[in-house]
Structures are given as C-alpha cells and as structure tokens.
Amino acid sequence: MNPYYHEASRITSYLLSMNAQQKEQEVYASAMEKLSISFSAYEQALWKSMMSSTFKMACIDAGLALTDSTNNVRRKLFTMLAILEASPNYTACFLSKEYSKWYFLKLIFVGMRSICRAMIGLLIIKIIKQRCS
Amino acid sequence: MQLNYDYIVVGSGATGAIAANALAESGVNVAVLDVGMEDEKYHSLIPNKDFISIRKEDKNQEKYFLGNDFEGIAWDTNRVGSQLTPPRNFLIQLADKFAPFQSDTFKPMESMAKGGLGGGWGLGCYVFSKPELDAVGLNYHEMQEAYQAVVDHIGVSGAQDDASPYCLANLKNVHPASSIENNLGGILTAYNKNKQALNKKNVFVGRTGLAVITKDKESRKALQYKDMDFWSDKDMSAYRSWMTIEQLQSKNNFSYHKNCLVLKFKETESGVQVFVKRTDTAEEQIFTCKKLILSPGVLGTARIVIRSFDYKKEQLPIICNPYCYIPCIQWRMLGKQIEQQKGSFSQLMLFSDEQKNNFDVSMASLYSYRSLLLFKLIKETPLNYADARIIMQYLQSSFTIAGIHHPERPSSTKFIRLKKDDLQFTGDVLTGEYILSAAEEDLNLKREQKIKWALKKLGCQPLKTIYTPHGGSIHYAGTLPFGNNNEKFTISNNGKLGGTKNVFVADGSGFNYLPAKGLTLTLMANAYNVAKKALKNE
Ligand SMILES: Cc1cc2nc3c(=O)[nH]c(=O)nc-3n(C[C@H](O)[C@H](O)[C@H](O)COP(=O)(O)OP(=O)(O)OC[C@H]3O[C@@H](n4cnc5c(N)ncnc54)[C@H](O)[C@@H]3O)c2cc1C
Secondary structure: OOHHHHHHHHHHHHHHOOOOOHHHHHHHHHHHHHHOOOOOHHHHHHHHHHHHOHHHHHHHHHHHHHHOOOOHHHHHHHHHHHHHHOOHHHHHHOOOOOOOOOHHHHHHHHHHHHHHHHHHHHHHHHHHHHHHO | OOOEEEEEEEOOOHHHHHHHHHHHHOOOOEEEEOOOEOOOOOHHHOOOOOHHHHHHHOOOHHHHHOOOOOOOOOOOOOOOOOOOOHHHHHHOOOHHHHOOEEOOOOOOOOOOEOOHHHHOOOOEEOOOOHHHHHHHOOOHHHHHHHHHHHHHHHOOEEOOOOOOOOOOOOOOOOEEOOOOOHHHHHHHHHHHHHHHHHHHOOEEEEEOEEOEOOOOEOOEOOOOOEOOOOOOOOOOOEOOHHHHHHHHOOOOOEEEEOOEEEEEEEEOOOOEEEEEEEOOOOOEEEEEEEEEEEOOOHHHHHHHHHHHOOOOOOOEEOEEOOEEEEEEEEHHHOOOOOOOOEOOOOOEEEEEOOOOOOOOOEEEEEEEOOOOOOHHHHHOOOOOHHHHHHHHHHHHHHEEEEEEEOOEOOOOOEEEEEEEOOOOOOOEEEEEEEOOOHHHHHHHHHHHHHHHHHHHHOOEEEOOOEEOOOOOOOOEEOOOOEOOOOOOOOEOOOOEEOOOOOEEEOOHHHOOOEOOOOOHHHHHHHHHHHHHHHHHOO
C-alpha cells in the first residue's frame, strides 16, 4: 500500500475521528508528491511519534501550535485538513450549522482538552528534541 | 499581422479597458497590446451552482478549491493577495518574470492577465469628494461626467444612506443594493440603534457601492447570490475588465494583441513607435500609432517611461494605501447557520471622517467569511487543528472581517527605482522602498483605535490587527505626479506624459494623493477622460 494512504488515514482519524476514504487518500498522496515537504532529523522523529498514535499526534500538534506553528509536520496535517474540507464526504464537519445554546459547554471542554494536549505535547516535544540533539 | 493603428492602448485592466472602449466608441482604429494571461485550467471545472450545493455535491471540488498543484493551501503567512484563489491565480501568473520587483519593504501585486487586477478586484466603488479630487490633482467637474459614464458602462449597485457621501454620491442609474446577508445586516441594525453616538464621533456606516448588477444588463445576469464570487464569474454579475475587452473584440475597429509585453516607446515625426517583446517567442516587434495610451498599471507605466527616457531618472515616488485587517466576533451571530444564498463581497462600509469634511477619511470594508474555506481560519489559531476545527466551525457565522485602508501621501521614503539587469526578460528590475514615518504610523494607529471602538459599538469584538506588508492594499499611484510644466516624468492635466507630444497616461500614475476609498472607479473615470482628451487632441 502507498505509505501516504496510511498517513492520510491516521491524520483523518485524528482530525475528524472518521475514516479516510480512498479518494481523499489518493488526493493526499498526490499532494505529498507535489508539495514534497522534507523533514529534518528532528521533524522526522516528531512525525514518527505522531504516526504511532492519534493521541500523540494531537498532543504534538497542540504543543507545536504554541511554540513552532509553521513546523513541517503541521504542514502535513494542514494539507490533509484542507483536503478533507474540499470533499463532499466531510462537508458537515466544516459548514456552519444551527447550534443549541448548550453547545458552549462542549466548547469549554474542547478548550480545556486543547490546553491539556498542549501541555503533554510540549513535554513530548522536549524529549524528542533532546534525543535529536 | 497589422502593426499600425490610430491609437494603441497598453494593458487591458481596469483603466485600459475603459480607455479602449471610449476610443473604439468614437470610431477610431484602436489596438490593445497586452500580455493577456488567461485561466485555462479551472473555468470549465467549476459548476454554475451555489457554494453550498457545490460543497455538498461536487466530487471534484478539490481541483479548483485547492488547485491542481495545491497552491490554494498556502503555508506562507505573509503573502500579499491571499484572497486570490487558485482559479484567480492566473491574474498574477508570470508577473515575476515579466514585471520583476525586488524590495524588502514593499510587496506590490501586479498582473499580466487579460483584464489585469481588474479581473479579481473586490468591486468596491467610491466617488472621490471635491477636496479629495483636488488633492489627487483631478478636475472635479470633468470627473462627474466621467464617473457617470463609467457607472453606466460597468453597472453599479448601492443605496442612498449614510455612506452615500463617501461611496456613490449623486450618481444616477445605480442598481438597487443587493439584499444584505444576516451577518452584515445585524451590524447595520446595530448602527441604526447607536447612530447618534457613532455620528457624534464622525463615524458613518452604510451600504457599499459595488460594481455588481442587481438587474440584468445585456448578457450579464443580476446577482444570483451563489457565494462563488472569489472563484468564478459564471453569471457575469460582477464587472471584470475582460468583459469590456471581449465586448470590444466583436467590433471591426478594435484589435486585441496578446503576448505583447511593451518595453518602451519612441516618438517620431508621424507618431509613436511601440517596442514590444513577445512573451511567447521572445521575438521583438515594433508597432506604430498616432497616439499611445499607457495603462499597464502604475508600476508598469513607470517601467515603460523610465526605459523610454533612457533610464534618466534615478527614482520615482510611489504611494499605496496602508492596509490592515481585523477579524472580529459578532456576538449575536454565534452558533448560527449561515444562509445558503449570499454574496462574497463587502456589503457594508464604515467611514471615520475625523474632520467631517470628506477628506482624509479612513475606511473599513466589512465582510463575512465563508467561501474562502474554514481551513485558512483554523490555521490562524494557536490550537491543535482538531480542536480548532470544532471551535472555528461554531464561530464561523460570527466572524466579521474589517479591512481597513488609510489615506496616503508621498514622501522621500516611498519610492521605486528601475535597475538594469541583463538576466531578466526585460533587461531590468524594479526595486523600491516603502517606509512610513513614525508620525504617519502613529496617526494610522489612532485611526485604527477609533475604528475598533466603532466596531465594538456595533457588537463586533475585534480579535487582533493583522498588518499586511506595504503594497498589500493593491492600490498604487503617484509615480509620475500631475504637474503642468510638460516636464519629463510628470503628467499634465490632459493626461499627456510630460516631454511627449502623443503619449498619454490613463492609469493612476499621476495621482498626488490616495484617499482611503478604493481608487478604481476614479481610475476608470480618469481613463475615460484621458481617452476623450486624446481624441480631441487637447
Ligand atoms: C483582490 C483585489 C481586490 C481589489 N479590490 C478593490 C476594490 O474593492 N476597490 C478598488 O477600488 N480597487 C480594488 N482593487 C484594485 C484594482 O484591481 C486596481 O486598482 C485596478 O485593477 C488597477 O487598474 P489598472 O488598469 O491600473 O491595472 P490592472 O488592472 O492591473 O491592469 C494592468 C494591465 O496591463 C497589462 N500590462 C502590464 N504591463 C504591461 C506591459 N509592459 N505591456 C503590455 N501589457 C502590460 C496587464 O496584462 C494588465 O492587462 C483590488 C485588487 C485586487 C487584486
């Protein structure tokens, strides 16, 4: 199997908690070939860790969003995010909708989760950085 | 190929199209010389449907939303023109090659396309007030007739309200304003409630004058509210300069030559020689005409004029409106569903007229956000993408973007220079510097604070102010300032280039001042006047 298909699946399950369909896997593979995003040894190590679990992917992404938001590993995630948005299979995850007035409770939860993810992420990033230096 | 014409117009953008139209209507023989890039990739892929239907149904939407080479997934944050989507990218394609520009402090956008930047402009139309026209160097009375002629040609919609003195003033034949979307409609309601407090501080809000028709006009359809305006022009409701050129192409006295990069001109006994380097074959050609009208955009004209006068001028002044934008949260719109039928344009304007004299006014265009896609907003948050997606999906209906322009004047730290460089296609490269003085920056900051105060009064909470590099407003002027001594590197008030007999300039090169209001309607009106004066040989 094309290794990019596996990446596409992992990223989709992290971003949307859904499965990537074949079309989006193919588009991701084509994007990776065209954009040829290259990794340093440090980024390679980050990526390896992210690919080992969606939990680590979320934490490292959150940590980098605060400290190194243009890191190349985030570019891969961002590319997949754009691909998912531009697909009729995932439209419901991006278009606006009418929310109940209690939805802010979920947003508070998401905000807190995001902070926790960032704290764990910063720790993982620190360890990986130390290992690479 | 015919190489000899009565009139040659350089460029098919906002000004070139109007000048060519005015000339062709009078019956003279006109040619437009243009580089003329066109979109060959995307036009046919985009369905003639509304944004929501496309998003839900079209299995190939990534091809144009993201682009064949995924150029729509911009990772570079400081790019000027991020509003140019992949189907509009042809507008700036090859500009680096045919119009190279190098600077650390000035990042202008130039177009080599059929229709120029006028093929992707935001359509905001503003009549300059008398004090503004005086400062620019244009005749108020002559401009009134020209504004009307342009409005009749391109089709403009708008309303009579508090913004009218700053937008469409007393223009006639204006189409009714488009129906306002919920996001901006809420702001207008808030304005009407807080009008007294805002007006007391000289802040006025009202509907934007837009070059968008709301009634059918010849082959162009009234606005269909498909919200695909950043991506395609299927119904031709929004005016794009290429529409005028295509209309002209059916006339016998009009010719359009693409792949023609004009390098310079030389006046002869009988008229003007125009030196062209073909962009397809790099072959050189000489066209001749009785009169030459330059309208390749301010930077394009500067290049041609400097070369034609043998690089005799060290540097030319330039002005460009300082620009920043402020994303805001509009509380009353939180968690709402955005209506299916809407437009993508700025439908509402906010003017801060400090002296209440319609001069040195700062302006904010208000936009809602949807059709440029959510992933671009998600990228701007300091959160991980998965959580940011959930939060931004909720917030998106409440986003209002205020794009702020400030008025601008020339100074010794705002200039361009043309340097010889044999490695370039044109044999030279334009360089430049654009630095505001501390006093100018301070004044703009104060103006922004006032606008932020007004936004809060309107129920919009400003999040952060994002500054684009100088050049980001895409409003350029002032390289060959108006003056009446027939000196080289100036333009006289009949539009004639100083030091020449038969060369006219129809773009914004002569403007001595830039009001914050978008300049394009005024550019087009001036181009109309210049063409009329060239015909009369004034
Ligand atoms: C995204 C965007 C939004 C905008 N929104 C607004 C708005 O809301 N309101 C407003 O007032 N203005 C707006 N503008 C600005 C507006 O587009 C410009 O002011 C206007 O297009 C300038 O017209 P012009 O004729 O001088 O140049 P252009 O429209 O750029 O036309 C230049 C033409 O010259 C040709 N050319 C250049 N060099 C040569 C050469 N050497 N030889 C032959 N041909 C040449 C090009 O191919 C092109 O056809 C916007 C611009 C952009 C990009």
